[in-house]
Amino acid sequence: MPLSPTLLYLLKANGALLLFALAYFGLLRRLTFFTLNRVYLVFALLFSAVYPALPVPALLPPLEAPAVATAVAVLLPQTTAGAGTPQAGPTAVAAPAETPIDWSAVVLAVYAAGAAVGLLRLLVQLLSLGRLRRTSRPAVVGGVPVRALPGEVSPFSFGSTIYLNPARHPAAELAAVLRHEQVHVRQWHTLDVLLAQVAQAAAWCNPAAWLLRRALLDNLEYLADHAVLAAGLDRRAYQYSLLRLSQGAAGPALVSHFTFLTLKNRVAMMNQPHSSTGQLARYFVAGPLVLALALGYSGARAQGARPAASSQRKTAAPTLPDTRPEPVTHYIDGKVSTVAEVIKLGADNVAFITPLKGDNARKFSGNPQDEYVMAITTKQNQNRADVKAFNARVEAADTETEAEVNVLTPAALAFITKNYPNSRIIEVTKLNHPPTGLGVTYKVHLAEGRRPHYAYFDDKGNAVKL
Template structure:
């Protein structure tokens, strides 16, 4: 933006000194401004219940082999490093060449200037207080013009501008604008020196002839202000141009709206924060839901933080063990035990080098302030990513409530299937106040234990009843929009047969919609 403002508005004006500071200010602003970020917090509604699985179970998932991917960040960083180091070496060579010209030469001190009359065939130049020239190549009047020009460079410390622009070219070599910007800086410095030198010389035309003569000397020393410049025509044009009118100085302020637009477009970081999730009209029981994510790259500190929050906010005990990580510090083995009063939940994931599947601990607070806990995995197959985070999704789009008869409790144990080539997981929810314990497998079948009796349910053969109406065979309840579901009841075994007869032998799913 600064370069565009200079090129289109200022380069033809004779405000050379102002242009110098404008260009330098542009470099500094271009580095600092992107580091200033304003934060804007946006409160968003939390994910609806349809985005979460509350079925107090967890699916057994098999981790696929991680495909080979190219790390573009390191590749780009490597390319940048090559360019930067190459330019840094070039700068060191130029500095060495300059030092060889200055070292061991006889110096003539005059006021704050140090003159070196060399025998080398090089164009005149200045470097800080040093002014170097070959007197044998010029007449007395030409040499006077050259020295007066270089004094302006030295007196106004133009070498600083040259070095700053060179440093920016090394750091941001990949940006073509920086090379044009450096050219504009150096060219403007020559305009300044030409203008000030012409004021002190009696013959302005002779000075211009000197400029033309020096164009034949192309052997210049880098990182210096040298008298020779390839854009001699522009220098002569600017030297003879009338002074710009002061009212044209408004052009310097034209960049301010552009900077403001830059900040508004790129420097405001929007942070979305979820409101406390309050669940309404879900079986008339749930008040709020809290989700605590456990990812493959979760650190020990993250796990401890979850433990502290669960205990402090919900009085839920959270323990992790059998932690193993691979070379990338990703979790490959993890055992999680959760206890909420008499209710316990367990998740075990084991593997050799494959990272675990991301999952979450769900704490549901009912209207009577009682709490229940559950564990769920991320549905990585059916759901895309949003803002770099997996979208926690419900695979059945249902909240299930299992009802059984009987009063005696039976014990349920979970055996974890371990495979060294892949990552497997098993989750068991046990509620000692409920006769029914549920284990869900990848095939979708459910084993329901009631008073020690095991009943197998084939999910595809379940009778589905929507708003009191029995659905035909093959009906897919996933076609119902989860937002339209008010409540869901699942009946199995004797309960289903008692209510629906033989049609309910394989289980019944009752769905009540908001319609």
């Protein structure tokens, strides 16, 4: 099926989104340069939408066009026996051809319908936000103009307006909430949110659009969290406030981004050491690489290169993310507790919080249904013998943590290259509780074809046998 100009535009735009997503999650996601990550993600969405429509000079030599044979109908004279003059033969009557299905139009219609549904959903969210504004009233809290809302609703901002219920927050927490939302307002984060929503609706069948939207929203929260902590707020008290706020009623879907996984990522980024200046080199790899691949493809198309067969396959639409509350089991000093008890506890009484997720959570609780465990230890009981024993169990269950490939030393990479030359690295994890005497140990998941195997290294890159 030949590609129409519209389908070719969509193919290029979605391909560029995929390249930007691969570069971001492979190189940039864990860096603490949040402003640079914001610029990268916004540029990714804008560039992917604009560049297919720009005249791009060919970067590759032209491909030779195949010769096209021209059919020439020749009418041969026929003669009858004994006659010297030619007579025309019988004329063949062609059967009427069936009208072929225009698959290009079908694909475009399906794509347009999906985009229309996404944009309609965005419009409904904006109207819902407008109705919520009409139920609010103007107020001034801590010298900051806000819109006061009734009921148990999480604070949020949209445009230049902050929405919250002042009566729901203690004084210290209210100051942190205002600082957080003021960062969103002053840096115009609403524009990023709307851009990400429109991009997701326009590229609804591309998983990269969903991933980039989630990454952009998370990064905006990292920016606001960083600004709040830079103002001198206590890190532990702020994290506990976020935990308490996540248990309340969510705000409008367009502006509320509280999930357990998002909260866990925010806490992890707050505790993440600042990226070194040398890590800036990753941006000089990610950006030019994506641009070169995208523009190179456009140049090839400009010279008549045929699109790859895989580009003509339809990409299945991803399942819409589940917005239901995620199952979390809370423990306070070793005892299963309710959300109400956690909120009642108060940040000043908490010594530390240890989250467990997935297999680590199920390993700890023994319940195959558990997805998250939140172990909270109070200051009053942190030295009690049974609480210490409980925390030891929690630490023992937290056996592995995902790590970046770049934690491996050159010696470890050289060992893998020498001993597993035909394998690829699938995942690197840090063993939080390695066997005694081995020190910090990393487990590298390798695969050769479909056969998995593992290699273990200490923090100096020396191979370790377990």
